[in-house]
Amino acid sequence: MPASATTDLGEVSDIDLVKLSQAGDTRAFDTLVTKYRGRIYAMTYHLIQNETEAWDLAQEAFIKAWRALPNFKQDAAFYTWLYRIAHNVTYDWLRKKKIQGDGEFDDERTEHRVAAGAEATPKGDAAPDTALRNAELGQRIQEAIARLSPEHRQVIVLREVEGLSYEEIASLVPCSLGTVMSRLFYARKKLQEQLKDVYETTL
Amino acid sequence: MKPPSEDHDLIRWLDGEMNDTERASFEARLNSDPMLAKEAEELRALSAGIQAHLPVELKVPHADFFNSQIQVRIAQMDLEESRQRQDGTASLRDSLLAWLRQPWFTAAGAVALAVLGFIWMRPQTQDPGHSLILSSYTPSLGVEASTYHDNDADATVLMLDGLDEVPADHKISGISVHRSETEPEIAATTLFDATGAPLLVITRDDAGHPLFMPNYPRG
Numbered sequence: 456m457p458a459s460a461t462t463d464l465g466e467v468s469d470i471d472l473v474k475l476s477q478a479g480d481t482r483a484f485d486t487l488v489t490k491y492r493g494r495i496y497a498m499t500y501h502l503i504q505n506e507t508e509a510w511d512l513a514q515e516a517f518i519k520a521w522r523a524l525p526n527f528k529q530d531a532a533f534y535t536w537l538y539r540i541a542h543n544v545t546y547d548w549l550r551k552k553k554i555q556g557d558g559e560f561d562d563e564r565t566e567h568r569v570a571a572g573a574e575a576t577p578k579g580d581a582a583p584d585t586a587l588r589n590a591e592l593g594q595r596i597q598e599a600i601a602r603l604s605p606e607h608r609q610v611i612v613l614r615e616v617e618g619l620s621y622e623e624i625a626s627l628v629p630c631s632l633g634t635v636m637s638r639l640f641y642a643r644k645k646l647q648e649q650l651k652d653v654y655e656t657t658l
Numbered sequence: 659m660k661p662p663s664e665d666h667d668l669i670r671w672l673d674g675e676m677n678d679t680e681r682a683s684f685e686a687r688l689n690s691d692p693m694l695a696k697e698a699e700e701l702r703a704l705s706a707g708i709q710a711h712l713p714v715e716l717k718v719p720h721a722d723f724f725n726s727q728i729q730v731r732i733a734q735m736d737l738e739e740s741r742q743r744q745d746g747t748a749s750l751r752d753s754l755l756a757w758l759r760q761p762w763f764t765a766a767g768a769v770a771l772a773v774l775g776f777i778w779m780r781p782q783t784q785d786p787g788h789s790l791i792l793s794s795y796t797p798s799l800g801v802e803a804s805t806y807h808d809n810d811a812d813a814t815v816l817m818l819d820g821l822d823e824v825p826a827d828h829k830i831s832g833i834s835v836h837r838s839e840t841e842p843e844i845a846a847t848t849l850f851d852a853t854g855a856p857l858l859v860i861t862r863d864d865a866g867h868p869l870f871m872p873n874y875p876r877g
Binding site (some may be wrong): 488496501534611615616618621637639649655 | 705
């Protein structure tokens with residue numbers, strides 16, 4: 456019986472959960488999966504825009520993490536380490552699929568999209584028309600991001616969704632800081648172009 | 659489009675990647691350049707829109723199944739490695755043990771709760787009497803499943819915590835699994851009763867989803 460069998464793992468720190476997992480406690484690892492599956496799944500989903508594939512890739516990331524756990528030295532936060540694995544798994548998949556951005560948007564890639572705006576719309580008593588506009592805007596943004604090349608989509612997700620610094624992005628991708636800045640700039644330009652009617656202002 | 663250095667200045671300012679001196683200098687430019695200020699404002703609005711509509715966390719579809727599948731695959735890997743250690747000459751495919759998923763049902767009044775247990779059994783030719791529950795999945799969030807092996811009874815016991823109370827006079831009919839046979843080639847496991855009749859075949863469909871076939875006629 457695992458060491459954690461009689462313990463409520465919900466309040467156990469990541470460090471302790473990792474130690475238990477490294478000792479072979481799958482229940483502790485299951486707690487880590489539960490804790491981070493939403494974030495890992497969001498990252499894979501935002502990058503590939505396909506619910507089924509994102510689900511599989513997120514799962515693959517956790518399995519790879521389990522296998523690599525003996526080598527995890529805890530010199531970084533578990534989530535940072537896990538995120539890197541998930542990112543690599545997803546980006547390898549993207550490379551294999553050779554999904555290209557501009558002009559090659561595939562409607563099927565977004566057909567299972569989580570209801571746009573449903574979870575991101577600010578909570579409150581928004582009027583129905585406001586909520587609808589929010590949902591429509593969310594959908595427009597997701598479609599625009601889906602049209603980006605994998606490289607541009609990657610930096611946008613890492614910067615805007617995950618809030619990583621340029622250095623962290625450069626380390627994760629990996630690429631130079633200049634490349635990060637260039638990709639971010641051109642990715643935003645492309646998004647700006649696609650969403651011109653929404654965000655263009657007049658002088 | 660502006661030269662790259664200016665482009666970088668704009669996004670570095672937008673992303674908070676400038677130091678105090680750089681930021682002050684850039685903001686002075688913004689104040690004196692309406693076009694640059696307009697572009698900065700548009701990009702800032704775009705950034706805010708993306709952040710608002712791309713949540714950092716999403717609800718995982720079939721989250722319990724997501725976890726269960728991970729546990730099953732981890733157990734498969736562990737057993738596979740263990741097997742390989744024991745028999746270094748056995749090929750990977752020959753040493754792969756199939757896993758089972760066993761449905762459990764119980765009822766309270768009009769409500770029925772299905773519990774799927776993922777069971778790993780050794781092929782009968784090796785150790786017909788022992789089984790190991792690798793993980794369990796309860797569709798109902800209020801129910802928690804756990805298992806242990808009772809040595810005295812030589813049985814695997816499934817505990818379901820959180821079920822509705824079952825009336826004392828409620829009759830629960832169960833099945834007695836006498837033995838099982840696993841066929842790794844077709845990734846199927848068949849459960850038999852004491853008379854040798856098949857009770858249930860557990861396998862996967864073409865899409866990899868669990869497939870349970872009660873009283874499936876075996877060829």
